[in-house]
Amino acid sequence: EYLATRNFLERDEYVQRLSPTGTPGRNATWRVERNARSFVVKQFRPWPGNGRAAPGADERFRAEFQFYRTARITDGLARALPAVLHHDCRVGCMIFEDVARSHGADTRLSAADAAALGWFLVGLHHHSQSVPACARYGSREVVGWQMAHLFHENRSRSRKNDADGRWLARFTARDEKTRDAVEDARAALDKEGSSL
Numbered sequence: 001e002y003l004a005t006r007n008f009l010e011r012d013e014y015v016q017r018l019s020p021t022g023t024p025g026r027n028a029t030w031r032v033e034r035n036a037r038s039f040v041v042k043q044f045r046p047w048p049g050n051g052r053a054a055p056g057a058d059e060r061f062r063a064e065f066q067f068y069r070t071a072r073i074t075d076g077l078a079r080a081l082p083a084v085l086h087h088d089c090r091v092g093c094m095i096f097e098d099v100a101r102s103h104g105a106d107t108r109l110s111a112a113d114a115a116a117l118g119w120f121l122v123g124l125h126h127h128s129q130s131v132p133a134c135a136r137y138g139s140r141e142v143v144g145w146q147m148a149h150l151f152h153e154n155r156s157r158s159r160k161n162d163a164d165g166r167w168l169a170r171f172t173a174r175d176e177k178t179r180d181a182v183e184d185a186r187a188a189l190d191k192e193g194s195s196l
Helices: 057-071 099-103 111-129 140-151 169-173 176-191
Strands: 015-020 028-034 038-043 084-088 093-097
Touching: 057 084, 057 093, 057 111, 057 140, 140 176, 169 176
Parallel strands: none
Antiparallel strands: 015 028, 028 038, 038 093, 084 093
16 A cells, blocks of 8 residues: 555556565564566664664664765765665655676675775775765764674674674674774764764
8 A cells, every 4th residue: 555655566567575674673674576577675674673772763763764865975985786767755765776686696606706895995095084964964863873883792602692783793703803893883973973
């Protein structure tokens, strides 16, 4: 019904299958397969179901939409991101091009893919530096939430309990140079950064 109200269903199209994608329990993300094409619908939920209070859904929606809008200005970055086909701030919903279906992506990351991702992040960083401050969307609430999720080091050694901070904290044990880089990133994000 929602897709019909947003004119996303052509007269001769119909939905063949809906399948959840992404991390369960956070936001509602669905792959919608139609007889003609497929796309991904993401709705930002008020409270992700991971036991942690999160910033408002509207705040997270605006932060993510700003990321896609900013990054896609640069041609090289735009080619590496799915197109945003529709956005609706009223209900916190975004509809994306289905890159996994159109480009045959799988869940494994090859060395070439990792290198491409690295250069994408370098390009994104340089591009973000050229965006005027007045055009940036910054929410300290969202940044604080990101920091708690990314940098918090859980004292428990059980991976079952290491729900927070597993993404970056695990790298601090590798060597001093890596640990310093992670700490520098944390300090910059805490001081004035608008995103990681």
